[in-house]
Amino acid sequence: MSASAIADAHPAARALARRHRLRWWEPLPWVLAVAFYFLFPNYLGFGTELMVTILFALSLDLALGYAGIVTLGHAAFFGAGAYTVGILAYNGIWSEPITSLALAAGAAALIGLLSGLVLLRTTGLTLLMLTLCTMALLEETANLAHDYTGGFDGLPSLPIPPIFGIFEFDPLYSSTQYLYVLTVLFVCFVFVRTLVYSPFGHSLTGIRENTLRMHAVGAPVRTRLVACYTISAAIAGIAGGCWAQANAYVNLSTLGLDRAATVLIILVLGGYGRLYGAFVGAVAYMTLEHFLSRAYPSAWQLGLGLLLVLIALFARGGILGLWDALSLRFHGKRAQP
Amino acid sequence: MEPPMILGIDVVSMLLGGLAAGMVLFIVSVGLSVTMGLMGFVNLAHGGFAMLGGYVVVLVMRTFGIDFYFALLIGFIVIAGVSVAFERLLYSRLYRASELDQVLFTIGLVFIFIASVTVLIGPENQPLFLPSALRGQLNLGFIEYRTYSLFLIAVGIAIVLGLWFGFERTRIGAQIRAAVDNRRMAESLGINIGRLFTLTFAFGSGMAALGGGLGAEFLGLDPQYPLKYLVYFLIVVAVGGLGRVTGVFLAAALIGILDFVLKKYLPQGGTLFIYALTILLLLWRPQGFFGRAA
Secondary structure, three states, X not given: OHHHXXXXXXXXXXXXXXXXXXXXXXOHHHHHHXXXXXXXXXXXXXXXXXXXXXXXXXXXXXXXXXXXXXOOOOHHHHHHHHHHHHHHHHOOOOOOHHHHHHHHHHHHHHHHHHHHHHHOOOOHHHHHHHHHHHHXXXXXXHHHOHHHHOHHHOEOOOOOOOEOOXXXXXOXXXXXXXXXXXXXXXXXXXXXXXXXXXXXXXXXXXXXXXXXXXXHOXXXXXXXXXXXXXXXXXXXXXXXXXXXHXXXXXXXXXXXXXXXXXXXXXXXXXXXXXXOHHHHHHHHXXXXXXXXXXXXXXXXXXHHXXXXXXXXXXXXXXXXXXXXXXXXXXXXXXXXX | OOOOOOOHHHHHHHHHHHHHHHHHHHHHHHHHHHHHHHHOOOOOOHHHHHHHHHHHHHHHHHHHOOOHHHHHHHHHHHHHHHHHHHHHHOHHHHOOOOHHHHHHXXXXXXXXXXXXXXXXXXXXXXXXXXXXHHOOEEXXXXXXXXXXXHHHHHHHHHHXXXXXXXXXXXXXXXXXXXXXXXXXXXXXXXXXXXXXXXXXXXXXXXXXXXXXXXXXXXXXXXXXXXXXXXXXXXXXXXXXXXXXXXXXXXXXXXXXXXXXXXXXXXXOOHHHHHHHHHHHHHHHOOOOOOOOOO
């Protein structure tokens, strides 16, 4: 009652109160994702990979885009989740898919919490180095602990039982995997969307924009950052767990610098700190990669490099940032910020 | 299997081997340390300049039959010249940008370097043939050791002495130190910061090229070089401290020796220790082991 009275009173207050409302185009990605299921039944394997990548990029967006934690080691949590699912299933300890994902999230969150508690005391280059080294440490550990992780070869043919005991994972035809990962992505997205528009989310944005001022107004900066990092790690762990279940194997590629750099590129390509940057970036990157990287690997790498240089120099908001700039030009000041 | 015996000779030979590798790490990384310290620029493409330098050295030797030493000089000059263009046209636009933009930009550069080298020269490893004077063993009286390793150690020590002198005893060195410590103050004293940046960047990239050429014999030279050794170069800089020549020298020597010893006695988990030690060190002293607190 009183909130709506304030919203009526001032245009700025109204704009603030409306920020979290659902916009008309927001159901669009989900409609497209369901349409993809019916239109391209032969590409569902690719679609599953795409959904996992979107989820992973979304987790990075929470840490990087909202809280401004520049990390080069986010694959550490993806790998932690993937190996949790992999080791439990391979040794026949636990393989029920949905609870496995919860365990993957828990394991990744634990690593995120422990590393975040010490790492997030630093900033800048030191933080970059520490995230990079932590990931390298985990990768090397996974490589060495051959008896548990399968070392370089990884853990093949994981036995993943049907979801709810009904829907079976078919290794050749990925329809179950696709719908499963899509559902997981939807649930996580609703959670992240709620989170970033909550007071907690706004305080993260505040820390990103001006850490000193947030300290000055009495916000518990370190606690917020660690909490955000842990949540982000848990979601990355879920993405990794989905990856392991959908592919029915785990290997060292889940922990490498390649994966960490790729997800960073995807997020920046789409536009970070915007929720939907993960979607746009993943679709653009994965589609291009799918059609170019095998046929023309060098041209793909060259193009990717040029694209990164151009984004860093001219288009810091990524694809969505360009879109905003264009719509601002056409609609004047009425466009959404 | 009996435990390995550590004799005096063994210790010396391990120290020398590790030191030789450390010198290459030092020569490549010192430019990175100074440019990061001076400009605050996270330059992940530094290893790319080292790789390009290595390629220039190898190709010049192969195509024109120029000897190794002269080829190193050409590599230094060519890459220093090329990097001036990069610095003026591209890097300088991003000095005030966020770290994330700098990281993305330099990763993009690395990809461009890798793809160009793969297309123009080929994905295979390029062997470097040392001149006959540097091959074989050298008798030091109490021990015989690889001549090339001893040559690398001598070059590394000569370079650190030269750089130390340049940094501590020349006008331009004083200007660089002033700019590292307090850029605004240095600027208001009339030091031309832009020119200083360009010079330092060119010199640092030239040193990287020199290191790329000197290290090609045992690090190899293929298009993946900048990514393969990126973490090592960064660790050396992070441990040594930003903008600290002697710090980077000590860090590189330490890591070279540690890596050599660990590879010998713990061939499986050697790198694990280096990562773990780096993390602990950075948590204890975020400015690096030899760096000064900000």
